[in-house]
Amino acid sequence: MSKDKLHLTISSANGDWENDFPPDQPIHAVKTTAMAHLHMDPSQADQFILTLNGQELNETKSLTECNVPDGAILILERRDVTKIGT
Amino acid sequence: MDIETMKTKMREQVDDVHKIAPAYGWSIQEDDLFMYVEMRHRRKLEHVYFLRVAFDDYPMRAPSYVFVNRDNKTPGSWPPGVKHGAEPPGICTPGTRECIEVYHKNDSQYQWDPKKYPTRMVLMEIQKLLEKGIGG
Numbered sequence: 513m514s515k516d517k518l519h520l521t522i523s524s525a526n527g528d529w530e531n532d533f534p535p536d537q538p539i540h541a542v543k544t545t546a547m548a549h550l551h552m553d554p555s556q557a558d559q560f561i562l563t564l565n566g567q568e569l570n571e572t573k574s575l576t577e578c579n580v581p582d583g584a585i586l587i588l589e590r591r592d593v594t595k596i597g598t
Numbered sequence: 599m600d601i602e603t604m605k606t607k608m609r610e611q612v613d614d615v616h617k618i619a620p621a622y623g624w625s626i627q628e629d630d631l632f633m634y635v636e637m638r639h640r641r642k643l644e645h646v647y648f649l650r651v652a653f654d655d656y657p658m659r660a661p662s663y664v665f666v667n668r669d670n671k672t673p674g675s676w677p678p679g680v681k682h683g684a685e686p687p688g689i690c691t692p693g694t695r696e697c698i699e700v701y702h703k704n705d706s707q708y709q710w711d712p713k714k715y716p717t718r719m720v721l722m723e724i725q726k727l728l729e730k731g732i733g734g
Contacts, residue, residue, distance in 0.1 A: 523618045525719035566640020566729075585621040593691075593726040 515582055518575055522546040522562075524588040533575060540571040546588055563587045599658055604631060608653040611661075611717040618718055622725055631656075633717075634671075637725060639732050647677050647728065649721075652695075657712040660695040663724060664688060679731030680724070691727065693720035 517532035522542070529549045533542055543562050544554045552560075562569045564586055569578045580586070612626065612633055619626055623643075625636035631653045639645040650671065652662040664687055667674040673687055682688050688696025692708055693715030702708040 523621055525716070525722050528617055563640075585618070587618070587621050587722075589722060590726065593723060593730050 518580060518582045518584075520575075520580070520583075521585045522550070522588050523585055524550050524552065526550045526552060535576040536574045538571065538574055539569045539578060542575065542586070543571065543588065546586075550588070552588075559591055560588055561591050563589060599655065601631070604653060604656055607657050607712075608633070611653070611656075614716065615718050615721060618722075622721075624721070632671075634666075635721060636668075637721075637728055639729050639734070640725075641729070642732060642734050645677070645728075645732050647675060649724065651717065651721075660693060660698050660710045660712075660715065661717060661720075662688070662695040663720065664696075677728045677731045680727045689724055689727065691720065691723045693717075693723075 515535070518535055519530065519532050522529045522531070524546070527550055529546055539562055540557070543560065544557050547554045547557060547560065564578070564580060564584060569580070569586070608631060612628060615624070615633070616626060623638055623640060627634040633651040633653065635649040635651065637647050637649055647665050648668040650664050650666045664673055665676045665680070666672055680689055682690040682696065682701055684701060686696060686700065688694055688700065690697045690701050698708055698710045
């Protein structure tokens with residue numbers, strides 16, 4: 513039986529946010545909602561990705577389509593690295 | 599600063615890192631004012647490295663982040679593309695002692711602020727650098 517909601521933790525450099533999401537929620541919506549709750553500027557959403565087990569989640573797909581399980585920890589991380597010199 | 603205050607402040611950071619460690623596959627060890635993080639490429643699990651984070655003088659100074667050999671904890675075994683070319687060996691990403699006090703000393707853009715650069719943030723950046731350096 514599928515659950516009505518998926519309980520997920522979104523972890524970022526700024527902290528963590530737990531919430532229940534509809535399984536058909538698109539990844540992009542999860543990301544922008546999480547950014548707002550984590551006091552990050554959603555207008556910079558393109559600079560960030562959501563990952564599960566190191567794999568970037570396709571933002572055009574839903575949580576179910578990306579096989580995100582209940583209780584998962586998604587990482588909200590920068591798309592590019594911040595390295596300022598070598 | 600007394601060592602008990604340093605340990606208390608370090609404890610806050612280590613506890614926070616533990617929250618995200620499972621998602622990254624990090625294994626955490628502690629020894630006095632050192633935290634050791636076993637890091638691996640999340641998509642190439644055979645690439646494993648051992649990072650030492652030194653909290654001496656924390657939070658007055660930024661922690662030092664150096665990859666070391668697991669067995670004897672001496673510097674070594676760096677992932678490709680992560681080590682800065684200058685001395686001392688370090689990682690040039692915001693929030694590391696080496697970056698702030700040496701590589702970008704006197705650079706107002708990278709002044710030390712423990713609230714701005716929590717340990718979890720720096721580790722997340724180092725994880726990205728490690729994976730980019732290895733590729734894939």
